Amino acid sequence: MTGKGIGQATIRDVAREADVSVASVSRVFNRLPNVRPELKERVEQAARKLNYVPHAGARNLSMARTGAIGVVLPDLHGEFFSEMLRGMEREAALRQRHLLLSNMHLDIGHGIEALRNMRGRVDGLIVMAPHMNLDDLFAHLPPSIPAVLLNCQDNGQGRPELRVDNVAGARAMVRHLVDCGRRAIVHIEGPAGNIEAADRSRGYAEAMEAAGLQPVILPGNFDEESGRRAVARLQADQIDVDAIFAANDMMAIGALVALRDMGVDVPGQVAVAGFDNIPLARLISPGLTTMAVDIADMGARGINRLVALIDGEAVPQMELRQPGLIIRTSSQLSAA
Amino acid sequence: MTGKGIGQATIRDVAREADVSVASVSRVFNRLPNVRPELKERVEQAARKLNYVPHAGARNLSMARTGAIGVVLPDLHGEFFSEMLRGMEREAALRQRHLLLSNMHLDIGHGIEALRNMRGRVDGLIVMAPHMNLDDLFAHLPPSIPAVLLNCQDNGQGRPELRVDNVAGARAMVRHLVDCGRRAIVHIEGPAGNIEAADRSRGYAEAMEAAGLQPVILPGNFDEESGRRAVARLQADQIDVDAIFAANDMMAIGALVALRDMGVDVPGQVAVAGFDNIPLARLISPGLTTMAVDIADMGARGINRLVALIDGEAVPQMELRQPGLIIRTSSQLSAA
DNA sequence: CGGTTTCTTGTAACCGGTTACAAGACGGCT
DNA sequence: AGCCGTCTTGTAACCGGTTACAAGAAACCG
Numbered sequence: 001m002t003g004k005g006i007g008q009a010t011i012r013d014v015a016r017e018a019d020v021s022v023a024s025v026s027r028v029f030n031r032l033p034n035v036r037p038e039l040k041e042r043v044e045q046a047a048r049k050l051n052y053v054p055h056a057g058a059r060n061l062s063m064a065r066t067g068a069i070g071v072v073l074p075d076l077h078g079e080f081f082s083e084m085l086r087g088m089e090r091e092a093a094l095r096q097r098h099l100l101l102s103n104m105h106l107d108i109g110h111g112i113e114a115l116r117n118m119r120g121r122v123d124g125l126i127v128m129a130p131h132m133n134l135d136d137l138f139a140h141l142p143p144s145i146p147a148v149l150l151n152c153q154d155n156g157q158g159r160p161e162l163r164v165d166n167v168a169g170a171r172a173m174v175r176h177l178v179d180c181g182r183r184a185i186v187h188i189e190g191p192a193g194n195i196e197a198a199d200r201s202r203g204y205a206e207a208m209e210a211a212g213l214q215p216v217i218l219p220g221n222f223d224e225e226s227g228r229r230a231v232a233r234l235q236a237d238q239i240d241v242d243a244i245f246a247a248n249d250m251m252a253i254g255a256l257v258a259l260r261d262m263g264v265d266v267p268g269q270v271a272v273a274g275f276d277n278i279p280l281a282r283l284i285s286p287g288l289t290t291m292a293v294d295i296a297d298m299g300a301r302g303i304n305r306l307v308a309l310i311d312g313e314a315v316p317q318m319e320l321r322q323p324g325l326i327i328r329t330s331s332q333l334s335a336a
Numbered sequence: 337m338t339g340k341g342i343g344q345a346t347i348r349d350v351a352r353e354a355d356v357s358v359a360s361v362s363r364v365f366n367r368l369p370n371v372r373p374e375l376k377e378r379v380e381q382a383a384r385k386l387n388y389v390p391h392a393g394a395r396n397l398s399m400a401r402t403g404a405i406g407v408v409l410p411d412l413h414g415e416f417f418s419e420m421l422r423g424m425e426r427e428a429a430l431r432q433r434h435l436l437l438s439n440m441h442l443d444i445g446h447g448i449e450a451l452r453n454m455r456g457r458v459d460g461l462i463v464m465a466p467h468m469n470l471d472d473l474f475a476h477l478p479p480s481i482p483a484v485l486l487n488c489q490d491n492g493q494g495r496p497e498l499r500v501d502n503v504a505g506a507r508a509m510v511r512h513l514v515d516c517g518r519r520a521i522v523h524i525e526g527p528a529g530n531i532e533a534a535d536r537s538r539g540y541a542e543a544m545e546a547a548g549l550q551p552v553i554l555p556g557n558f559d560e561e562s563g564r565r566a567v568a569r570l571q572a573d574q575i576d577v578d579a580i581f582a583a584n585d586m587m588a589i590g591a592l593v594a595l596r597d598m599g600v601d602v603p604g605q606v607a608v609a610g611f612d613n614i615p616l617a618r619l620i621s622p623g624l625t626t627m628a629v630d631i632a633d634m635g636a637r638g639i640n641r642l643v644a645l646i647d648g649e650a651v652p653q654m655e656l657r658q659p660g661l662i663i664r665t666s667s668q669l670s671a672a
Numbered sequence: 673c674g675g676t677t678t679c680t681t682g683t684a685a686c687c688g689g690t691t692a693c694a695a696g697a698c699g700g701c702t
Numbered sequence: 703a704g705c706c707g708t709c710t711t712g713t714a715a716c717c718g719g720t721t722a723c724a725a726g727a728a729a730c731c732g
Binding site for chain 2 (some may be wrong): 713717718719721
């Protein structure tokens with residue numbers, strides 16, 4: 001035996017110490033009403049003496065309920081995910097649930113393994129996987145585990161879903177930029193295969209066409225650095241531009257910083273806009289115009305739905321949330 | 337019976353289906369070598385047919401090991417915690433561990449309950465509680481559960497600890513500001529009762545005294561708004577100031593924004609400095625001078641230590657990490 | 673061919689709780 | 703006193719895995 005100590009007291013130890021049955025100890029700890037005060041006192045004393053703490057794992061097994069929720073995210077970089085997690089945590093704490101983190105690093109085989117590992121560990125799953133096909137993902141999972149999907153691609157499993165209307169949001173942003181007098185509006189796209197990126201790109205293209213303007217799309221992958229690179233590319237290729245609409249705020253900020261370094265005036269010469277309204281968007285200078293998705297709230301609602309689902313209540317199959325335009329300095333009217 | 341479905345297949349179902357014993361099924365799933373290929377094939381086929389996924393909870397109970405690590409944080413606001421969490425997640429994934437989140441909202445009674453709830457759910461704990469007395473916290477917990485403390489107050493429990501040398505960092509920052517020619521250096525403090533805030537405040541006061549300068553301390557509580565308020569207070573009270581050293585970056589940024597709104601030139605009239613080097617510090621304009629703590633790395637090392645501890649290896653009792661000065665535009669030499 | 677070793681497989685106890693069920697204690701009633 | 707209902711308490715099965723141990727089969731040996 002290692003030096004790990006004598007192991008912790010179990011419910012049977014307490015029962016022996018208090019000279020009662022395990023059932024009684026269980027009743028005391030679960031605050032069931034039908035237990036004589038004198039006996040209750042004896043049990044509590046014994047538990048204190050042995051420094052007994054109930055073993056949650058054993059409890060979970062016998063009750064077939066863990067009180068935990070599995071959160072499967074593609075990544076943890078940036079404020080987007082931390083905001084989402086914050087919202088989830090708030091709601092979960094409110095409902096006496098824990099959050100079990102698991103990120104699936106792009107690779108689907110790994111993702112499936114991650115999901116299977118959750119069985120018996122959590123009561124339900126929140127899955128945010130804008131970058132992968134969910135049919136593949138859920139195919140290897142028993143269908144009875146409750147799950148709520150956040151910003152995922154279409155799925156045939158009929159699971160409840162929360163989504164942001166990215167197409168409409170992107171359209172609205174283009175219209176705003178046009179209203180500000182911009183014409184040469186360039187879009188920096190998100191990573192390939194990401195459904196949110198694709199939707200925003202589509203909204204952009206549609207709105208540009210509707211306005212009779214020529215769409216110009218540069219590649220990106222949602223991080224600051226790719227926003228920077230896009231601007232460098234614009235300069236190198238001498239592309240005419242009076243507005244940049246990035247598919248998310250981090251890229252917009254990268255673009256902003258790059259433009260600042262190049263001495264280009266924002267919004268004087270070029271307007272910049274993003275998407276998500278991460279906390280940073282308000283703090284950066286100039287303030288970043290963006291489409292507000294209440295990220296934390298979305299996470300919270302996801303948890304909310306999932307808990308309802310776990311408790312067997314009916315939940316709406318799908319909710320499409322409309323993002324709202326937040327106008328800040330970075331898209332002020334151009335001198336006209 | 338509710339409409340929850342017929343429940344999932346268990347190891348016994350698979351055993352029956354494949355006409356073998358549960359032990360054999362277990363051996364197949366745990367990849368033990370001593371099982372005849374033909375039998376292995378039969379088990380795998382049965383498992384596929386029943387869509388069997390092992391129940392992690394049951395496994396954990398019988399092996400007395402969960403593969404999960406409990407992370408107890410005081411809050412989830414702001415980039416500091418999300419960076420820390422990101423670092424932890426990275427390291428945990430590397431070591432095939434899950435993270436179970438739990439934040440203790442300031443209240444110690446609640447905190448104790450949160451810790452107790454972790455027994456049987458996790459193999460060990462990472463505790464970051466700069467704002468509460470750990471003796472109280474751990475007194476109600478069996479001492480045998482492994483735990484690593486991050487930036488905590490002194491504790492008599494002799495648990496491994498990781499800490500940032502906040503006093504030295506604050507001193508270094510004051511010296512830097514003095515070197516830049518600043519004399520009227522005001523400190524915006526963190527919340528009362530927070531050990532990190534107290535240490536930074538102490539470092540500030542010591543360094544000011546050493547430089548023969550008069551310390552001036554304003555209250556704050558680590559959020560942006562309190563940085564803003566401190567600046568308003570400075571203006572209202574007509575306090576003479578040519579540098580503001582906030583106890584963390586978020587307050588420094590609040591101060592920066594407030595000064596910007598007031599038309600005060602940074603760093604021309606007033607230098608601003610923070611502490612932590614959150615990602616935002618680099619992006620804001622002017623760039624924020626700050627003390628760099630590699631937050632994500634610290635989280636990762638915490639996990640690393642904890643895993644070693646769980647595995648019964650020896651780990652150093654305490655590590656004091658030195659933060660590094662990052663000079664950005666917000667503290668450029670004043671015109672002299 | 674019998675004895676020993678090695679490999680495969682199954683039986684049943686165990687992890688630490690919960691809980692259905694039964695039995696005993698007690699009080700109130702006729 | 704006898705009967706019944708209510709309240710308290712204990713016994714033992716169960717949740718779904720792992721694993722010590724034993725037994726049977728196969729291989730190897732002299």
